[in-house]
Amino acid sequence: MKTVIIKYNAGNVQSVMYALDRLGVNYLYTDEEEEIRSADRVIFPGVGEASTAMAYLRSKKLDKLIPSLTQPVLGTCIGMQLMCRYSEENSTDCLGIFDVDVKRFPKTPGVKVPHMGWNSIYDYQSTLLTGLEEKAYVYFVHSYAPPVCDYTIATCNYIHPFSAMLHRDNFYAAQFHCEISGDVGEKILSNFLKGE
Amino acid sequence: MLTKRIIPCLDVKDGRTVKGVNFVNLRDAGDAVELGALYAAQGADELVFLDITATVEGRGTFIELVRRVAHTVNIPFTVGGGISSKADVSALLHAGADKVSINSAAVRNPALIDELALEFGSQCIVVAIDSRYVPHIEDVPDAGGDHLVHTHGGRTPTAIKTIPWAKEVEDRGAGEILLTSMDTDGTKNGFALELTATISGAANIPVIASGGAGTMDHFQEVFTTGKADAGLAASIFHFREIDIPDLKQYLQDKGLPMRL
Numbered sequence: 001m002k003t004v005i006i007k008y009n010a011g012n013v014q015s016v017m018y019a020l021d022r023l024g025v026n027y028l029y030t031d032e033e034e035e036i037r038s039a040d041r042v043i044f045p046g047v048g049e050a051s052t053a054m055a056y057l058r059s060k061k062l063d064k065l066i067p068s069l070t071q072p073v074l075g076t077c078i079g080m081q082l083m084c085r086y087s088e089e090n091s092t093d094c095l096g097i098f099d100v101d102v103k104r105f106p107k108t109p110g111v112k113v114p115h116m117g118w119n120s121i122y123d124y125q126s127t128l129l130t131g132l133e134e135k136a137y138v139y140f141v142h143s144y145a146p147p148v149c150d151y152t153i154a155t156c157n158y159i160h161p162f163s164a165m166l167h168r169d170n171f172y173a174a175q176f177h178c179e180i181s182g183d184v185g186e187k188i189l190s191n192f193l194k195g196e
Numbered sequence: 197m198l199t200k201r202i203i204p205c206l207d208v209k210d211g212r213t214v215k216g217v218n219f220v221n222l223r224d225a226g227d228a229v230e231l232g233a234l235y236a237a238q239g240a241d242e243l244v245f246l247d248i249t250a251t252v253e254g255r256g257t258f259i260e261l262v263r264r265v266a267h268t269v270n271i272p273f274t275v276g277g278g279i280s281s282k283a284d285v286s287a288l289l290h291a292g293a294d295k296v297s298i299n300s301a302a303v304r305n306p307a308l309i310d311e312l313a314l315e316f317g318s319q320c321i322v323v324a325i326d327s328r329y330v331p332h333i334e335d336v337p338d339a340g341g342d343h344l345v346h347t348h349g350g351r352t353p354t355a356i357k358t359i360p361w362a363k364e365v366e367d368r369g370a371g372e373i374l375l376t377s378m379d380t381d382g383t384k385n386g387f388a389l390e391l392t393a394t395i396s397g398a399a400n401i402p403v404i405a406s407g408g409a410g411t412m413d414h415f416q417e418v419f420t421t422g423k424a425d426a427g428l429a430a431s432i433f434h435f436r437e438i439d440i441p442d443l444k445q446y447l448q449d450k451g452l453p454m455r456l
Binding site (some may be wrong): 014018019021022047049050100110113115116117118119120137139141142157158160177179180181182183186192 | 197198199201234236241252262267270271272291292294309317318320371372399400401402425426455
């Protein structure tokens with residue numbers, strides 16, 4: 001089993017690497033096409049801002065590579081948002097793997113943005129969530145999110161319901177940070193990395 | 197539902213945790229990595245590690261500790277203490293910290309907040325504010341009667357008022373505020389509820405309340421009256437005066453959203 005973490009200017013991916021270490025999973029951190037194509041599992045991590053990240057992906061031609069992958073791919077946080085069609089964050093055209101637009105949380109009196117902290121997810125519709133209790137808590141830090149749509153496999157509610165996880169074919173994505181979401185996050189990562 | 201967060205704070209010197217009682221007398225409360233892992237297993241929502249010797253000793257020991265913590269715990273953690281440059285932040289984030297907390301350096305050079313937020317993203321930039329009520333500053337008649345920002349572990353007063361400073365750090369791109377009341381810190385008489393509520397109401401970013409926790413009711417108060425998003429404490433956890441699982445159960449029973 002070969003696992004690759006895609007290397008790009010996505011902020012701190014160290015905690016993703018450490019999470020894989022804890023799971024006993026070897027990985028390669030790379031932006032080379034051959035290595036990525038030959039992986040059994042691909043993780044597309046990220047913390048940061050959409051337009052800068054997309055510009056970098058284009059400069060490395062990763063914007064063409066990632067949507068063409070056929071093995072299981074898991075995007076997290078900004079990785080998830082980049083897999084959508086478009087993000088309101090600096091009006092950014094994204095990869096279009098999920099035909100849905102990422103929107104900013106609306107200004108709401110008394111409610112803070114970013115959505116930061118532990119929130120529960122529900123309405124599971126994927127084997128990636130096998131073994132989790134309903135309404136499991138995971139850790140979020142974000143100001144933008146895709147709405148609930150045909151690809152939604154887990155929902156979260158903050159101001160309004162939004163997609164906590166998406167799935168289409170071989171592509172999976174999580175808005176929250178699996179790598180620092182305690183045992184729940186590790187279970188999701190483990191399901192992704194060790195599943196069929 | 198987004199939960200309220202319980203955050204143990206570990207003051208670290210040479211890899212071991214110490215708790216300053218009124219920031220002077222230090223007592224040893226164990227190995228920092230082990231204690232952090234224990235808190236994570238008990239249900240702590242985040243951890244904060246403060247390098248209290250950062251300005252005196254080299255940062256190498258602390259960075260190594262950050263690496264060990266990141267390897268061991270599976271919840272978010274913030275590190276702080278003596279951070280004053282992009283290079284400091286970069287080194288700590290690359291060692292595996294999820295957020296960094298800046299304090300004195302932000303007061304000295306507020307533009308640092310903008311730079312760090314731009315470079316690393318607001319989500320990982322916490323601005324710590326140490327505040328003390330100062331009734332009157334000698335020779336400066338206009339400046340008294342307000343909560344003033346203090347730097348250098350609370351030792352150095354400034355003329356900066358806490359509430360406008362909190363708004364400024366948000367405007368400059370801080371992702372979170374860690375508010376410590378020097379008036380309540382170490383007293384175990386409860387958090388500074390009014391100040392915390394004012395700042396939490398004025399800022400549109402999460403506020404972590406710190407200083408004064410002595411009972412479980414103090415946490416309930418700071419989440420309701422104090423409008424805090426998270427409550428931070430140290431010695432009451434280190435010396436097991438309050439156990440985190442008991443505290444979270446208690447708060448949930450009182451109707452507060454908690455991760456259990």
